Amino acid sequence: MDTVSVTKEKIWGMNFFLLFLSRFAKVLADNITLVALLWLVVELGGDAKISSIISVCMIVPQTLLGPFLSPLLQKGKLKNWMFVSDFLRGFVILVIPVLLFLDLLSFWILFILVLLQSTTGAIYNPASVALLPKILGKTVLQKANATLQSSYEVITLIGLACAGPLISLLSTKVTLLITSILFLLSGIIIFGIKLIEKQQVQKAEVKSTKYFEKVKQGFSIVKQHKLLLGLSIFALFLNIGLAPWTTLLSLFSANELNGDATTVTLIRASAAFGALVMGLVLTKLDITRQGALFIGAGILQGLMLTLIGSFPLLWLVIGAAFIFGICTTAINVPEIVIIQTTVPEDQQAQIYAVIMTISVAFLPIGYLLAGLFADIFGNSVIIAFGGVAIIISGILVKLFTPLFSMRIEKK
Incomplete structure (x- = not known):
């Protein structure tokens, strides 16, 4: 409890x-x-x-x-x-x-x-x-981040529309x-925006460090901090596993689902609605085991991708996309909250940037390989393979890093 x-x-x-x-x-x-x-x-x-x-x-x-x-x-x-x-x-x-x-x-x-x-x-x-x-x-950081994340999905759809x-x-x-x-x-x-007063006092206490030492320091902190390293590794495999879904969604909708542009919009809207719902839920709940939420949601998202690739039925894909969207918010919110609550305030921006860089470093290659192998094995197989990669990486991060067991203090 x-x-x-x-x-x-x-x-x-x-x-x-x-x-x-x-x-x-x-x-x-x-x-x-x-x-x-x-x-x-x-x-x-x-x-x-x-x-x-x-x-x-x-x-x-x-x-x-x-x-x-x-x-x-x-x-x-x-x-x-x-x-x-x-x-x-x-x-x-x-x-x-x-x-x-x-x-x-x-x-x-x-x-x-x-x-x-x-x-x-x-x-x-x-x-x-x-x-x-x-x-x-x-x-209230979880509540604030959940609000921003859920609104992000809605604004994205508004912008595209x-x-x-x-x-x-x-x-x-x-x-x-x-x-x-x-x-x-x-x-x-x-x-x-007005900063709260205590932060303005702390701002003067930041130690002076050379620019390139700061750049190196960000990567060193993530490498040495097992919790942040686990977060980075799973974020990396999450993005690699998502690359086929992102790249092949239109082709998957046209070929496997016999749909059109409206089908793609429907699937994306279902995912966005799921993200919105989870965002609203997280504004009402305060979860201390943010690492467990992050890993659990990631593994569930991998399961949804595997299900979509294995059984390409429109009604099933739309339902899985809804759960997929729920997982998206349940991944993104804890990721930011963990950084905001475990990293010193003067380093939060840098650590966030380092983790984001690590997590997307192989995306261009992932996009390229997804299209290449989809031509050989088919869109469904590659999308399902991406889900399996996420599941395996999530289990390994759970077993070999302290991320799953971390707790946020309620002070």
């Missing part, structure tokens, strides 16, 4: 509300920008290879550069860095419609601009993870202009 209790503390003060609004604008802009840029490739006469390069340019820098940018956050001023991240990102995106208007945009320039906007966006998420404990008490109509009605240029404004708005909203 000590692992779960009802949490009654409120999180919806002005600080959290402003952070929520900032993330709302940012996530909305993220998803609309993704669709707009991929559609821009079509308008410019690009092919699948160009689209793949654009996708890599958008994702890789934002995830891999975190450890090299996050040491800048150890001295504080998280709000300033989040504003700079959004402002620069919005400015870079604004350049694209301007160049389109002047008829000066080539694919090489577009690649560079997409890389730049992804690079400037790499600092926002680590900063927001470190900012949350500075505006809320530790006892709005992108098409915006592009059709207003053009790709105007749509990108709107997203640049949304990024700027996200950054401006952050300045209204």
Whole structure:
């Protein structure tokens, strides 16, 4: 009975509300920008290879550069860095419609601009993870993260749903202009947040360390800390196991389920609804064994992938996708809470960035291999294989690391 209790503390003060609004604008802009840029490739006469390069340019820098940018956050001023991240990102995106208007945009320039906007966006998420404990008490971190995670799924769907109509009605240029404004708005909203007083005092106590020593220190901490190492390893295999599902969903829906684009939307909506439901549940419960929740949800997600790949029936896939979404929130929330409650506050942004980098390091290879082996063995087999890989890795992490047995103190 000590692992779960009802949490009654409120999180919806002005600080959290402003952070929520900032993330709302940012996530909305993220998803609309993704669709707009991929559609821009079509308008410019690009092919699948160009689209793949654009996708890599958008994702890789934002995830891999975190450890090299996050040491800048150890001295504080998280709000300033989040504003700079959004402002620069919005400015870079604004350049694209301007160049389109002047008829000066080539694919090489577009690649560079997409890389730049992804690079400037790499600092926002680590900063927001470190900012949350500075505006809320530790006892409500799970509730706050669950709220942000569940809303993320809904906002993602809103962004993807709005992108098409915006592009059709207003053009790709105007749509990108709107997203640049949304990024700027996200950054401006952050300045209204006020840090709790004790954190401002602690901020001056951070020891001075050289930049490259800080970068190395982040990886060293994760390597030496068995709990964080277990978290990183399982996160890595979770993403590798999810790569076939992410890459092959459209083909799986068309070939194995005999569906169309509506089928893909239905499956994604089912997963998003599951994520939303679990987010609402976690706002009501206070779970002390966050590691057990993280591993258990990961293994269950692996089971759902194995089930989907083994029995490709539409009704079964939709139901499994709902549970899949539940697991997504039950994975992401504990992952962040564990970092926020076990890592010193001045290192949280850096450790989060390091773990995210480790977890996505092999994603490009995973995407490539998923498509390659799917052509040989079929989409269903590769999706099921990804689920099996997650299950095995989860069991090994449970057996050989202290992650499963960790508890969060309720002080």
